[in-house]
Amino acid sequence: MNDALSLLYTGDLHLGRHPSRIPDDLDGPGLSPKAVWLSAVREAIEQDVDAVVVAGDIVDQENRYFEAYGTFEDGIAQLDDAGIPVVVVAGNHDYEALPEMVDNLDSDTLQFLGRGGEWERWTLEEDGEPVVHFDGWSFAAEHVYESPLAEYELSGTDDVPQIGVLHADLDSRGSRYAPVLSSDLRDTAVDAWLLGHIHSPGIRIDSRPLALYSGSPQPLDPGEQQAHGPWMITILETGEVRAEQIPLASVRYDQVSVDVSGVDDPQEATAVISAELKDHVRADLDASSLELSLVRVHLTGRTAAHSALVDQHRSMERDLGFREGSVSVRIESIDVDTRPEIDLEALAEGENAAAYLANLLLEIENGDPRDTYGEVVEDSLMAVRQAHSANAYNPLRRETELEEPGDADAIEHLEQQARVLLDTLLSQKEGNA
Template sequence: MADAPCRILCTGDLHLGRYPSRTQSRDRTWAVDHVWEDTVSYAVQQAVDVVVLTGDVVDEQNKRYEALGPIQRGLRRLEEAGIPVVAVAGNHDFDALPRLAEMVEAEHFHLLGRGGEWSTTTVTPEGRSPVQFVGWSFRKAHAQDSPVESFPEEHLRDDGPTVGVLHADLNAPESVYAPVSLDALRQCPVSAWLLGHIHAPSLRDDRSPPVLYPGSLQPLDPSETGPHGPWRVEVAPDGDGTATQATQLPRATLRYEHLNVSVDAIKEEGAVEAAVTDAMRDRLRTACEEGPTPQRLVCRLTLTGRTSAHRAVCDLAETWPGKLEVPVAESTAVVEAATARTRPALDLERIAEGTDPPAVLAQLLLAVRDGEEDEHAQDAWAAIKEACSAVQNSPAYDPLPDADALSPDQETLADMVQRQGLLLLDELRSQTDAVPHE
């Protein structure tokens, strides 16, 4: 069937040679090369028409040696299955990937855009629509100019779909990593853009042509939250245009998540632990429902709310990282970091009725909370802002070009005052209670 779509399996930013950080384990299952092997197996099982790699295949710190074996094995399996591979080099592997391309024994491996010059190749799957790929590669670690300025529109075929492959920084004009704008990409006569450089998977524009960052195949640090894995992209002629569909395949064995857990009004230490483990368990179950089960969910916890168990929460948060594990079937959720942003559950109105230091502090906190501007509150605000300015104007911040932008706004500052004030009030009251009375 001539108009059957070309089936593309796309991924970017493998960084072969790196191991995901802060996993609380050194199991090889989390290694990038293991997920690459799984992706190759999936491509062969599904008999896709082409595999596309959008740059940074090799990590900067392990230029060749750790990456060569996995790439060779993967390319050999794909070649044996008759599946070509199209790739571009990114800022991390601008020199390593061309060398690897010369070293690997794979006739079906097409590295586009060598030396910063656009080039093309056409894939013609049996019984499906041929697709032309046009790509550009980094020739050195930095590229301040937009590669789209030299896009070879005149060299493109007009008898079928064209897919652009590029490692670039989207809508970041000051970037030194091939800055491109969404508008410039949309003006190029292609059916889809497959981009590398950003590790977070995202379909930036689902209009024609769609612009896709497939993201890293396996997340590499706790900032790369959510599902990861290759994308299946189907491209086919559709009347006078091209129909393109993109679907994420969350096949990564590892997943990072930031969990906010409210322990508001919880009074018992055991109930706090139960709330945390329930949240981890629920998040892991949800991840399992979204696709193939991640074998490890690495959680960064933030605990919030007002609770009389505040002190216990702070102590527990220090003990959980690397220790608390929650199994669900054959998967495990673990704690990588935990932060207690809870507040003591204190009756400010009652405490403020006195004349001792806790009462004075409670009166101030009530004034801050209610936005009152009496003389006492004004003096306190002046002292707080002076202290903040002293920190901001210290020599340690001189190298920062936008130090002024670090100043918190009034709302943020009020929240900090409330939170720290409640902690101080709780400490003052604990010290008062500890003093023996005659």
């Protein structure tokens, strides 16, 4: 290999889905995964990469095949015209749809590896000489309970780089989505493992072999925080493999904590939140491709506006929005974790309802409330589980896996309600006085 090789790598496109929680007035096709896929294609052509690699879940589900087909075909045609080969494997979402799609596409350069759950190698050649091997495996069913690496027997090479392409669940024993272990990846002769399945991008093994998840190029829900986009993989003449993310996503989800200690009312809190979010956009975000920043705001601190924030945070979520440069900033949700300006220790010395609540809150802050308030925690747990099972959450369950609430959720709910009730009792006492 005389020169460095470059690969544009992505995965989990989920063509046919759309990011959640997008405000109606800002929504449009430009915020879809399809738009980011075509942006990645343009990037590959502009950078004149040697190949594009897509690590599975190109189509979101079989019933979105036709919605995804045209966009994927458009990207493949552009890469075909540029003479850039594309290596793909199937994931758990497109194990049926992707093979059919590949068979229907008229492309000379599209390489589908691992059909039927069998390892397969394709070699990129230059002037008749091999320059890099791609070893790939594809899902043949929705669920795979055994590690695909148990059947990986493709031989190593002395001087030609090997790239493994695999849709799998790394270091998650018992997973039904092709569980593999980092130790097993390290035991192979592969120089880099390009993985799909996990939507949060990042390097998982920062050594030989390099192993990383591209993540979804466009984040799809608030759980997929931080920057997203394809990766540029560079294989140097020395054999060293380098990876650098290209932040092409037009949507970004984040969480920002805002201390509103000393704030007297929600209007003042709004000003503090806006200032914090502007600083966040300026300091932390790459705005070159970004169009929308959706932020989950976590409010902390002791404030006289605690009850008003609990009562009004939903309207604040709807109303608080602005532009910072080319980026629209909106609130995805506001989590009110503030505390009233109350001396709980002094209040707890009484014998009334306020003292009971003060003692409960002190126990939550400093210990395990189940020891003293077990029945109250149990009642709270039943309440949050009943809310979790409500029909209103059925659409969300179909899109994501919602875990059943546990003790931590019950205690968080109990704490918030106790603080609101205590603040109300003290407000009534002040009014009567």
